[in-house]
């Protein structure tokens with residue numbers, strides 16, 4: 001049987017820059033998988049390629065046995081949603097509109113969309129108080145919750161998150177990762193996270209990959225990589241608490 | 249005093265026409281960040297659509313004239329999007345190429361129409377239910393009233409569409425960032441289809457009223473520069489700004505024509521635009537968009 005998501009020998013370029021080199025990985029249904037790597041390793045490129053926002057030079061991505069479509073909006077319909085790096089909230093839309101915007105092509109009934117909205121608001125109660133506020137007025141943490149909520153409103157089978165911890169205060173990050181875990185445990189949401197914050201990403205993941213200048217250099221169980229001295233040295237030592245930026 | 253009130257009403261009715269034009273222009277600008285120079289050609293073709301229905305088919309009511317214009321306006325607008333712009337966007341061409349393509353379409357269509365219809369001025373003979381309304385000593389022409397009321401209705405419906413429907417939300421999301429809109433499941437080509445259809449509709453309605461006020465001729469589309477000026481005054485890329493700018497420009501122009509001379513009108517309009525660009529570069533309601541192509 002084919003994997004839930006399978007990436008095989010993926011090569012992606014930006015002009016002459018070989019951003020992903022023979023990257024292979026897979027995700028099974030119900031897993032949280034993390035990809036960790038330093039700045040410029042190719043994490044965003046990987047997610048953008050999976051989301052149909054960047055073309056493939058060679059290699060394959062299959063989702064539930066099917067080839068991925070070539071455009072991002074069709075990929076969303078197929079069941080893959082992205083929480084983009086830097087959140088990219090629509091500041092000119094209200095919080096409610098930001099959530100509802102990703103249901104644009106959903107074939108589901110109004111009722112099931114409303115149910116999803118209730119669920120998202122139950123997960124992120126702070127958004128509920130701010131539904132009429134414009135997206136641009138939220139704090140960084142609230143925007144990240146909104147970005148996750150917005151992706152969930154497309155009812156994805158696979159939720160991809162690009163550095164969700166970026167630029168957030170430590171307590172907010174803890175709260176966010178708690179929610180991510182909750183999503184996985186209670187809703188059985190399959191999740192792919194790419195992170196520089198290796199400690200959090202390895203802790204939450206069932207399995208993880210290490211991406212280094214465009215290539216996968218290691219893979220293993222989250223706990224196993226977390227305990228590995230060479231990884232502790234390379235990814236955990238440099239990213240201790242002092243590397244957090246403050247919330248804006 | 250009576251003259252002044254009459255001038256204000258005439259100004260508002262011209263303003264309504266400009267506001268419609270400016271909204272059609274600003275919608276496309278807000279999403280694709282380029283000036284659709286083919287807008288004038290669309291307006292002109294639509295006015296010929298009204299002429300065809302009212303003159304050739306002899307259906308002389310205002311409704312049939314407007315319908316003829318809207319059908320042609322929407323078709324021509326969608327055709328320019330599909331033939332001239334979409335493939336350029338697929339190649340990720342810069343906005344400059346989109347604008348050059350738009351200018352090409354404008355010149356091509358204008359010349360084609362001159363060949364087909366000659367450069368003659370044609371008057372639109374549309375039957376109005378009444379000629380003038382009198383309020384005491386104030387007389388207001390039916391064309392002014394109808395164009396103002398219809399413009400306001402269309403603007404109101406558009407406002408509801410943009411603010412309250414899911415298509416409107418998707419349009420506003422795309423106006424902020426088409427890439428992120430795509431990542432959220434929005435087919436930006438579908439949005440562009442909707443937006444070009446709306447733009448064709450607004451151009452058609454303004455084109456019909458312009459044709460009724462003046463005449464229908466192949467360079468009628470030059471009036472679309474007023475859409476650009478209105479948009480600059482109100483704030484480029486802002487839809488409320490476009491409406492506000494349209495009404496301000498309409499009233500100012502009518503005052504200039506009425507109290508000074510109509511030969512100063514266009515000179516004045518462009519001077520206002522330049523003054524706004526210099527002293528209020530984001531217009532009245534605009535957000536900080538710094539290059540105004």
Ligand SMILES: Nc1ncnc2c1ncn2[C@@H]1O[C@H](COP(=O)(O)OP(=O)(O)O)[C@@H](O)[C@H]1O
Nearest residue numbers: 014017019037038039040041042043044045046
């Ligand atoms: N739009 C782009 N144009 C050119 N090069 C890019 C672009 N985006 C990313 N890159 C390059 O691709 C490599 C991987 O980038 P990225 O996927 O953003 O890494 P990460 O998300 O891990 O920080 C880097 O060398 C980066 O400079």
Ligand SMILES: [Mg+2]
Nearest residue numbers: 043044045085
């Ligand atoms: Mg990145």
